Amino acid sequence: MNTVQETERDHLVSVVSLEEVKDQHQRWLENRRRLENIRFSRFSEDQLRQGKTSRLDYILPYFIFGLKASFMYRQGVRNARNIVIREHELYFDDLPPAFDGYQVVHLTDLHLDSLPGIEDVICEYLDILRFDVAVFTGDYRLHAHGEYNDNVLDPLYRIFRMAQAPDGVFVTLGNHDTHHIARHLTEMPVQILNNQHVQIERNSEKITLVGTDDPQCYLTNDAIHALKQAEGDFKIALVHSPELYQEASQADFQLYLCGHTHAGQVCLPNGSPIIHNVSQGKHLVKGLWNHNGMTGYTSPGCGVSGAPVRYFSRGEITRFTLRRKS
Numbered sequence: 638m639n640t641v642q643e644t645e646r647d648h649l650v651s652v653v654s655l656e657e658v659k660d661q662h663q664r665w666l667e668n669r670r671r672l673e674n675i676r677f678s679r680f681s682e683d684q685l686r687q688g689k690t691s692r693l694d695y696i697l698p699y700f701i702f703g704l705k706a707s708f709m710y711r712q713g714v715r716n717a718r719n720i721v722i723r724e725h726e727l728y729f730d731d732l733p734p735a736f737d738g739y740q741v742v743h744l745t746d747l748h749l750d751s752l753p754g755i756e757d758v759i760c761e762y763l764d765i766l767r768f769d770v771a772v773f774t775g776d777y778r779l780h781a782h783g784e785y786n787d788n789v790l791d792p793l794y795r796i797f798r799m800a801q802a803p804d805g806v807f808v809t810l811g812n813h814d815t816h817h818i819a820r821h822l823t824e825m826p827v828q829i830l831n832n833q834h835v836q837i838e839r840n841s842e843k844i845t846l847v848g849t850d851d852p853q854c855y856l857t858n859d860a861i862h863a864l865k866q867a868e869g870d871f872k873i874a875l876v877h878s879p880e881l882y883q884e885a886s887q888a889d890f891q892l893y894l895c896g897h898t899h900a901g902q903v904c905l906p907n908g909s910p911i912i913h914n915v916s917q918g919k920h921l922v923k924g925l926w927n928h929n930g931m932t933g934y935t936s937p938g939c940g941v942s943g944a945p946v947r948y949f950s951r952g953e954i955t956r957f958t959l960r961r962k963s
């Protein structure tokens with residue numbers, strides 16, 4: 638069996654052949670282009686250039702005007718920049734003993750052009766954190782259409798460099814990420830998981846990471862198939878949004894990491910989101926949840942979209958320490 642890539646890390650093994658990877662990528666690219674064409678064909682060139690691809694985009698200027706008029710805007714921007722590191726220790730019956738204490742750092746929804754300079758804060762945190770593997774679950778920029786600018790790619794490259802971990806950096810795509818980013822990611826020190834999986838091995842024991850394409854706008858059977866077919870006794874799903882939680886649970890995943898919701902971003906004083914974009918239920922909007930024994934975590938993400946503000950909601954980098962129940 639060929640390996641996907643030669644790596645200096647003898648404990649990282651990929652489980653598909655190089656030819657298979659190329660075929661998968663080509664199939665993904667064709668599907669993605671087709672779905673993006675369908676998604677954006679109803680918008681004019683002007684709308685796409687201005688990033689007006691949802692009803693909210695038209696309401697947004699009035700919302701921002703209202704915030705500025707009420708002097709809440711600056712505080713909201715300060716809140717949005719004030720991200721934290723949140724730590725979770727998660728216990729599992731079936732975690733392979735060699736992975737007891739294994740640390741996964743999870744970042745999502747960077748939306749780097751929404752808050753210029755936020756990469757400095759993220760890099761500072763990544764510099765002081767210890768972790769074994771880093772995972773990113775999509776939405777690297779604000780607009781959802783077209784090519785990528787250097788004001789996204791340069792800070793993204795800095796962040797990926799800073800996120801280097803012994804077992805690597807694995808990334809998936811979100812609904813703001815078009816197929817163009819795949820080309821840029823090949824030049825960055827990360828491995829993209831587009832409906833693919835890798836296994837990390839320690840002392841002959843393995844855990845499996847499965848990354849899917851964004852299920853909200855770009856769901857295909859390949860994503861479901863990737864979840865169903867992945868082998869391993871301990872499996873972690875990396876998906877942009879919570880939407881595939883039932884499929885992952887049915888496929889016996891132990892952990893499901895996602896974002897997309899921004900934990901509401903603009904919330905009431907009790908932390909309840911005013912708008913949440915998860916159709917499957919409010920319990921998936923933020924933080925830890927459980928479904929039929931599978932642990933899930935919906936991160937608020939590091940960045941923001943729409944108005945560059947947060948109220949009663951804190952952005953975060955999340956570090957999970959995996960523990961085996963004794």
Ligand SMILES: [Fe+2]
Nearest residue numbers: 776811812897
């Ligand atoms: Fe998203």
